[in-house]
Amino acid sequence: MREFRLYNTLTRSVEPFAPADGKTVRIYSCGPTVYNPAHLGNFRTFLFVDLLRRALRLHGWRVHQVMNLTDVDDKIIRRAAEQGKTISEVTEPVAEIFFQDRDYLRIEPAEEYPKATDYVPQMVALVARLIEKGIAYKAEDGSVYFAIDRFPSYGRLSRLDRREIKTGARVAQDDYSKENAQDFALWKAAKPEDERARAAWDSPWGRGRPGWHLECSAMAIDLLGETLDIHCGGIDLIFPHHEDEIAQSEAATGRPFSRFWCHGAFLLTEGAKMAKRIGNVTTVKDMRESRIQAAAVRRFVFNTHYRKELNLTEEALEASIDAVLRIGIFAERLRGATSGTPALGQAADQLTQDVESALFDDLNAPEAIAALSVFITRANAELDRRGNDADALAKARAAFERVNGVLDVVPDAVVDSTLASWVEGQLEARKAARARRDFATADRIRAELEERDVMIEDTPSGTKWRVAR
Numbered sequence: 110m111r112e113f114r115l116y117n118t119l120t121r122s123v124e125p126f127a128p129a130d131g132k133t134v135r136i137y138s139c140g141p142t143v144y145n146p147a148h149l150g151n152f153r154t155f156l157f158v159d160l161l162r163r164a165l166r167l168h169g170w171r172v173h174q175v176m177n178l179t180d181v182d183d184k185i186i187r188r189a190a191e192q193g194k195t196i197s198e199v200t201e202p203v204a205e206i207f208f209q210d211r212d213y214l215r216i217e218p219a220e221e222y223p224k225a226t227d228y229v230p231q232m233v234a235l236v237a238r239l240i241e242k243g244i245a246y247k248a249e250d251g252s253v254y255f256a257i258d259r260f261p262s263y264g265r266l267s268r269l270d271r272r273e274i275k276t277g278a279r280v281a282q283d284d285y286s287k288e289n290a291q292d293f294a295l296w297k298a299a300k301p302e303d304e305r306a307r308a309a310w311d312s313p314w315g316r317g318r319p320g321w322h323l324e325c326s327a328m329a330i331d332l333l334g335e336t337l338d339i340h341c342g343g344i345d346l347i348f349p350h351h352e353d354e355i356a357q358s359e360a361a362t363g364r365p366f367s368r369f370w371c372h373g374a375f376l377l378t379e380g381a382k383m384a385k386r387i388g389n390v391t392t393v394k395d396m397r398e399s400r401i402q403a404a405a406v407r408r409f410v411f412n413t414h415y416r417k418e419l420n421l422t423e424e425a426l427e428a429s430i431d432a433v434l435r436i437g438i439f440a441e442r443l444r445g446a447t448s449g450t451p452a453l454g455q456a457a458d459q460l461t462q463d464v465e466s467a468l469f470d471d472l473n474a475p476e477a478i479a480a481l482s483v484f485i486t487r488a489n490a491e492l493d494r495r496g497n498d499a500d501a502l503a504k505a506r507a508a509f510e511r512v513n514g515v516l517d518v519v520p521d522a523v524v525d526s527t528l529a530s531w532v533e534g535q536l537e538a539r540k541a542a543r544a545r546r547d548f549a550t551a552d553r554i555r556a557e558l559e560e561r562d563v564m565i566e567d568t569p570s571g572t573k574w575r576v577a578r
């Protein structure tokens with residue numbers, strides 16, 4: 110079997126990866142903070158994790174992934190206070206939307222979705238362990254802090270300069286910058302607004318609530334053990350979230366918390382201007398309402414390497430809508446074909462080989478997509494030849510299924526919606542061209558439509574179209 114290579118933020122290099130037990134990859138991925146429906150940026154990260162788990166499975170390993178739902182933190186309590194609600198009244202409907210959006214985007218469900226509020230006893234136990242070791246202390250404000258100068262490797266993941274660490278100073282909020290590298294809160298003494306929002310629990314240090322970083326450490330250790338194979342999330346989580354997770358976990362257990370740390374780059378939506386056809390899309394709900402299929406979103410996200418920033422632009426989305434339409438039409442053709450040629454079998458072997466070498470080399474999805482496109486061109490040409498090699502056809506189907514099992518980029522109902530909206534757009538453009546007597550453009554559009562088996566007919570009541578197959 111080919112080696113699987115993955116970039117590890119801990120070492121800042123691409124390293125060979127295999128699960129510690131040789132069989133099952135234990136992944137912890139930081140999940141959504143459920144106070145607002147996740148935006149497409151969040152989903153870029155969740156799609157990256159989906160790609161990771163599917164690629165690991167393609168390699169032959171099993172995957173046990175835990176993705177938490179952060180259902181208590183500063184932001185949630187603030188939202189609950191604004192709306193006069195309890196935290197669970199804020200988080201439950203949002204969690205529901207998260208799962209619907211996940212399914213819409215065809216993100217494979219993780220094996221477990223623990224909610225932070227269900228793990229408070231484990232969090233309390235972890236804090237007690239740290240206090241026992243003299244690494245955590247209760248301060249005069251009633252909260253318990255982690256003493257970062259008692260953990261000499263603090264800052265290793267984010268490459269924090271030790272001189273930047275302010276000893277003795279404390280930070281209570283969940284999120285802070287590197288300039289505020291100081292003792293952080295593990296357990297926060299309850300304030301009246303926490304009690305009102307039902308975000309307070311009993312502990313040996315009085316009523317309080319867990320800090321955000323503590324939540325992930327406690328759930329990861331409880332569900333996956335003291336050393337994970339892979340811990341992942343978006344790049345913004347490196348500091349302080351993951352740095353603090355490492356500190357708490359390793360100080361308590363004395364073992365490495367995770368062998369690999371993997372981070373996805375950001376989706377930039379700022380300045381994303383969409384014209385009418387696409388509308389302004391920042392959530393999955395917007396995507397759905399604009400009738401942008403999951404296949405197109407996946408193709409758009411995967412067409413840029415996960416460690417590169419990605420801009421959400423109308424052009425890129427349009428290009429992906431067109432690209433998956435081609436893939437969908439091909440998928441139908443392959444399904445309906447009755448036989449192939451030996452060269453089709455060779456193209457299938459090449460596809461498998463190229464996609465594996467791309468994905469197993471630090472999840473190079475753009476290269477896998479390019480290989481798929483080359484395959485479709487070759488396979489279409491071979492299918493035109495109408496050979497009689499049934500084995501080659503079977504091989505082509507199997508290879509295509511295997512690759513699509515990772516990328517999952519075949520649109521559903523090609524003819525119903527994706528094709529229809531594309532055709533309508535083309536017909537609009539053709540009508541406009543004819544109106545300005547630009548017949549060359551009008552003919553070119555007709556030819557493009559025919560190339561995709563779309564036959565058109567101009568009638569007194571407008572242009573009619575149908576798919577000839």
Ligand code: AMP
Nearest residue numbers: 140141142150151153154342343375376
């Ligand atoms: P949150 O719900 O804020 O805890 O974020 C959930 C996940 O989305 C985390 O892994 C973040 O790193 C990630 N994330 C947040 N914003 C973006 C973005 N613009 N692009 C990619 N990932 C993001």
Ligand code: ZN
Nearest residue numbers: 139140325350
């Ligand atoms: Zn986390």
